[in-house]
Amino acid sequence: MAIHEQNYVRYDGPLRQTGAWWTIARTSLRTYLSFLRTKLVLLGLWVIGPLVAGVLILVEYGARGQIAQFTEVTAPSGDYVTYFLQMQAFALAVLFMANGCGVISEDLRYRTFQLFFSKPLSRLDYALGKYLSLLLLGSLITVLPATLLATLRCAFFMQSEFFASVAKQMAIGVGMSALITFVMAAIVIGLSSLTSRTGYVVLSWIGVLMVPLILSGIVGIATDGAEWANLWSLTGSFMVASKSLLSEEVFDGPIWVAWAVLFGTMALGLFGLAQRIRTLEGVA
């Protein structure tokens, strides 16, 4: 007896000509979110991280007897936003370690390029879809909470004389959140384009973050804590760039280097992706 359903009728409906990139992004994000580890990491970063940080801050200020200053109406400092952004960079790094490193490498490993490129989509659709999937995943712990916090903070200062400066700070904060997501997603996608082994991508991602950070620490010690030592690491450069926009402190080094590090690493990551896509001729 035939295995097939005899009443099957072939699809003869409309087919869309564009938008495959959005299908890839949406499906990839849905796949990431279906993993238990992603859910746990997101929960940890959304709830546990801020909770622990909040408790530590309260304990520290309590120990110094400075809790009262929380209730004082003073001009809000941009430093809070800078600290928040640093936490976001850390959270994003952890999230991408748990998920996202396989964005391209798993397609290489499981040869799913054959599925993608036997369908009517261009290489640009594929690259855009994959990059967007990482951006959306990262935004869940960067842009989304930053926007939420910005809204709450602006609402809090709505009727005060500081509203304009707070709104500016929060706009910068959301923008920088988006920037670090773009940068880190580009680096992860670039690393993932280099190999079919996701484990190696995770290790190299840790290496990309940690090695310069250690180097930055060493330079910092050797220079008695010179601020420009931060420029040796990605997160340090991000902090310097954020401070340059949010703080009135004068930086003792060339600010442009921080921006160059951020945009340079992003460009390198995207170049890695472009190289991989370019060499896919006839994958099927």
Added chain:
Amino acid sequence: MLFDLENVHKHYGDFHALKGITLKVPEGSIGLLGPNGAGKSTLIKSLLGLLSFSSGSASVLGYRLPDEALKVRQAIGYMPENDCYLPYMTAVEYVSYGGELAGMPRSESFRRAHEVLYYVGLGEARYRQLEGFSTGMKQRVKLAQALVQGPRLVFLDEPTNGLDPKGREEMLDLINDVKARGVNIVLSSHVLPDVEHVCDSVIMLNQGGLIHYGPIDELKKGGKEVVEIETKDQNDAFEKVLRQKGFSITKDGLRLKITVPENSKRDDILRLAVENDIQVRHFMPAELTLESAFLGLLGEHS
């Protein structure tokens, strides 16, 4: 018209993978045959628009390549030879994803994924993850993703690879049913009986060149007589003699299948055996199978 190829060439550096193929293939079911390295994969990839021809012009289903490659891929389903899925996806997610990538609306793609999975006999397994699928199930889910968007043409690359005899029979039955529903088939396979079972005509390639295109029945008849012969331990020697006289020969176990050329007769074989002192133990007319016809053509062109 399925394909219209006009003197197409493909070079990989110095390697000439396709050598000036000119071919007009009408709608139907076509077998794509050739030994390893003959250019089958290159031809399939080129027809899918994944590779561009070095020179020549080509169109598939009326769409010009490479300008309308995306339209070609929208009208074509492709079932690759090897596995190409993320193991943690379920069958319905995988097939639905394929449909969406082909341009189907999301809800329609999801609905059709269920239908097509029932069609290929995986209805009960549609919510299982692909990593737990057997080889036969994997082959069927690949076929399902090739069919989901309702293509006019499907490329099947070794669809019976790794299947047991029952699974193979079911798969061929399924492909024949797809064909009966008006879908054109291009079947690339090393298993020639599979091609014979499904296809009406064949394209044969060897070393990048086209050596034959035509209906299978015509190829098997070929207007030529075929004789099956066995000698007393002198097959090799007799083969050599016959080849010198222009006979084309394929080995079939202990016997030789000899295609008699148009300018010779069956009796000439016996005459040559007598002249060369070769003892014939078995001599009877034989039917040319696709396999022997294929090997005969390969022999003629090598």
